[in-house]
Amino acid sequence: MSISNRKKYIAAAFGLGILFFLGNLFWIIKDRTPLLYDSYWNFLFSMKLFQGIKSGNLSEIHRIISYYRIPFLIPLITAPFYFISGINQDMAVIAGSTLTIGILIFSLFKLGEEISGYRAGFWSVFVFLMYPLVFTQQRTFMMDLPLTAFISLSIYLLIKSAEVHNASSPAETSLSPDFTPGAVQPRSGDFSKLRFSLLFAVVFILGLLIKINFILFVVPPLLWMGIKRWKEWKLRNKLILLILLLAGIFFFIFFFISTEESGKAWMSFIKGGMLGKEYWIYLVKNTFLMVSEGTSFFFALVFLIAFLFYRRIPLKHRDILALWFLPSLFILTLFRVDRRIFLPLLPVLALVSGAGIANLKNAKLRGFVLSLIILVGSIQYFAISFGIDFLPLSVTVNEYPVEKSEKMPFTHGLLHLTLFTQIVNIPPNPFQFSHPSPYDWKGQEIFELIKNQGKENSKVVILSKRKELWMLVHYYSSRQDFPLEIWSLDGSPLLYEIKGWEKNGEQEISLRENFLPLFENADFIIREISQEEKVEKFPNQYARDGNSTRDRRKPEE
Amino acid sequence: MIEESDEEAYPQLVKKLQEINEWIDKESPFKPIKEISLPDRTHLQILMR
Numbered sequence: 001m002s003i004s005n006r007k008k009y010i011a012a013a014f015g016l017g018i019l020f021f022l023g024n025l026f027w028i029i030k031d032r033t034p035l036l037y038d039s040y041w042n043f044l045f046s047m048k049l050f051q052g053i054k055s056g057n058l059s060e061i062h063r064i065i066s067y068y069r070i071p072f073l074i075p076l077i078t079a080p081f082y083f084i085s086g087i088n089q090d091m092a093v094i095a096g097s098t099l100t101i102g103i104l105i106f107s108l109f110k111l112g113e114e115i116s117g118y119r120a121g122f123w124s125v126f127v128f129l130m131y132p133l134v135f136t137q138q139r140t141f142m143m144d145l146p147l148t149a150f151i152s153l154s155i156y157l158l159i160k161s162a163e164v165h166n167a168s169s170p171a172e173t174s175l176s177p178d179f180t181p182g183a184v185q186p187r188s189g190d191f192s193k194l195r196f197s198l199l200f201a202v203v204f205i206l207g208l209l210i211k212i213n214f215i216l217f218v219v220p221p222l223l224w225m226g227i228k229r230w231k232e233w234k235l236r237n238k239l240i241l242l243i244l245l246l247a248g249i250f251f252f253i254f255f256f257i258s259t260e261e262s263g264k265a266w267m268s269f270i271k272g273g274m275l276g277k278e279y280w281i282y283l284v285k286n287t288f289l290m291v292s293e294g295t296s297f298f299f300a301l302v303f304l305i306a307f308l309f310y311r312r313i314p315l316k317h318r319d320i321l322a323l324w325f326l327p328s329l330f331i332l333t334l335f336r337v338d339r340r341i342f343l344p345l346l347p348v349l350a351l352v353s354g355a356g357i358a359n360l361k362n363a364k365l366r367g368f369v370l371s372l373i374i375l376v377g378s379i380q381y382f383a384i385s386f387g388i389d390f391l392p393l394s395v396t397v398n399e400y401p402v403e404k405s406e407k408m409p410f411t412h413g414l415l416h417l418t419l420f421t422q423i424v425n426i427p428p429n430p431f432q433f434s435h436p437s438p439y440d441w442k443g444q445e446i447f448e449l450i451k452n453q454g455k456e457n458s459k460v461v462i463l464s465k466r467k468e469l470w471m472l473v474h475y476y477s478s479r480q481d482f483p484l485e486i487w488s489l490d491g492s493p494l495l496y497e498i499k500g501w502e503k504n505g506e507q508e509i510s511l512r513e514n515f516l517p518l519f520e521n522a523d524f525i526i527r528e529i530s531q532e533e534k535v536e537k538f539p540n541q542y543a544r545d546g547n548s549t550r551d552r553r554k555p556e557e
Numbered sequence: 558m559i560e561e562s563d564e565e566a567y568p569q570l571v572k573k574l575q576e577i578n579e580w581i582d583k584e585s586p587f588k589p590i591k592e593i594s595l596p597d598r599t600h601l602q603i604l605m606r
Contacts, residue, residue: 431597442593446593446601446603449590449603450603463577516580522587523605524604525581525604526602526603527581527604528602
């Protein structure tokens with residue numbers, strides 16, 4: 001084992017993190033797409049927590065957390081950064097993604113090292129960061145990537161906390177020459193083991209406070225570890241396990257089952273018959289999506305080859321990796337969920353890929369494969385993040401959002417061969433793509449108009465089928481500390497239904513009530529008009545536009 | 558959130574929204590002050606009392 005070599009790989013992983021941070025910073029500065037849909041809800045949550053912290057109003061913080069009933073860790077962590085920048089979406093995104101990348105790089109490096117040595121750790125990190133879904137999600141304010149980071153960290157700590165000293169075991173001594181189990185080999189009952197157990201417990205609780213899906217990925221390996229090591233574990237470790245399981249059940253009920261919307265959604269998905277043929281269709285579809293927009297075709301191929309190779313080499317913790325991956329894949333398929341929900345599965349693919357690459361015995365072949373991975377990975381990263389003009393494209397649809405004179409090539413299709421795909425959507429915002437967008441969504445313009453013509457706390461009612469429009473204006477109103485009462489239709493993203501009218505993101509009027517007074521008492525109304533209505537109502541003004549209409553790109557289901 | 562099948566799913570809501578639109582055009586004290594097109598070709602009209 002060469003310590004200096006290991007340090008070089010650690011430095012390289014750190015350098016990779018810096019490069020990704022700079023890439024994200026550059027991208028975010030260039031992009032003008034506002035946070036919309038779920039990403040705005042997360043941001044709104046962090047903004048409201050910041051306002052509560054700033055005013056020292058603890059009861060307001062408690063009210064917000066109780067009202068939204070969603071895990072709050074990342075919004076809470078990002079909120080203090082607004083003391084530096086003021087309320088700012090870019091700051092939320094960059095603070096969240098930087099924290100996430102840091103934890104991911106550390107966890108995956110250590111996990112890879114546990115499985116097959118530090119080289120495997122580094123290449124797992126590299127492969128993971130090159131997955132399109134991973135680097136595109138770093139540019140929005142969603143919780144799936146932070147969740148992935150905390151899952152990876154907790155699995156690493158779980159492995160460490162359950163480790164039993166067995167240095168003479170053939171399975172360990174026959175590992176690859178790179179294998180570096182660390183300076184200290186903890187024994188059952190060692191202080192270091194308890195330290196890892198306690199750290200695991202802390203990360204487990206924090207993970208539950210990021211997204212409740214955490215349970216699906218971590219509880220199966222935790223239970224398995226508990227069953228396997230039950231006899232060896234001391235009472236305190238058993239107690240930690242039981243407390244964590246109880247905490248998991250409590251948070252699951254608190255954040256998911258007990259809220260009306262989640263509870264109903266849970267039941268409707270189960271009753272929806274996703275247990276028959278449809279289930280298997282979704283499983284195949286999810287697998288394709290995981291390839292096309294998750295890992296990319298090239299890195300799926302790397303995984304496949306590594307997996308076939310991986311089966312023949314003595315690597316550790318296969319059971320943990322399988323239990324991290326398979327139960328959550330099968331359970332999540334019951335729900336018709338967005339591909340980003342499967343993000344926490346991708347570290348497993350990266351770890352297998354990294355271990356496979358690092359264990360190639362033939363030096364020339366290993367050099368060739370590594371060069372190819374660096375080359376293709378880098379090309380994909382730049383092509384998908386910024387576009388590379390001379391690369392060919394698979395399909396050009398050009399339907400959104402540009403004028404004919406300034407077409408950008410967008411690709412579309414079930415299976416992207418990523419070498420030839422230069423742009424993907426950043427879910428869940430159907431209007432955010434992986435290239436920085438220069439298009440102005442006019443939120444500031446609308447806000448400035450209202451600010452100049454009205455006064456603080458003016459009542460603005462939005463009459464539109466687009467329930468997210470209020471977010472455009474609300475952001476600038478909060479950012480400039482010029483409060484407005486913005487009313488908009490409110491829908492349930494889980495149940496796909498309209499629930500009522502909401503003021504600044506909090507529901508106040510149900511659909512059953514008469515909402516005409518809402519409009520009668522308004523100071524401003526913002527209404528959506530179709531192209532046809534525009535021509536019909538203002539024939540002289542818009543005659544030159546003609547009658548042609550063009551549907552905007554619909555959000556993906 | 559309300560899309561093509563609005564009228565089937567939310568007939569009363571759609572009807573009510575149409576009524577409010579007519580009220581704005583014919584009876585309300587609101588006057589248009591600006592029209593704005595978003596990049597996805599959504600056209601917005603801003604009205605003020």
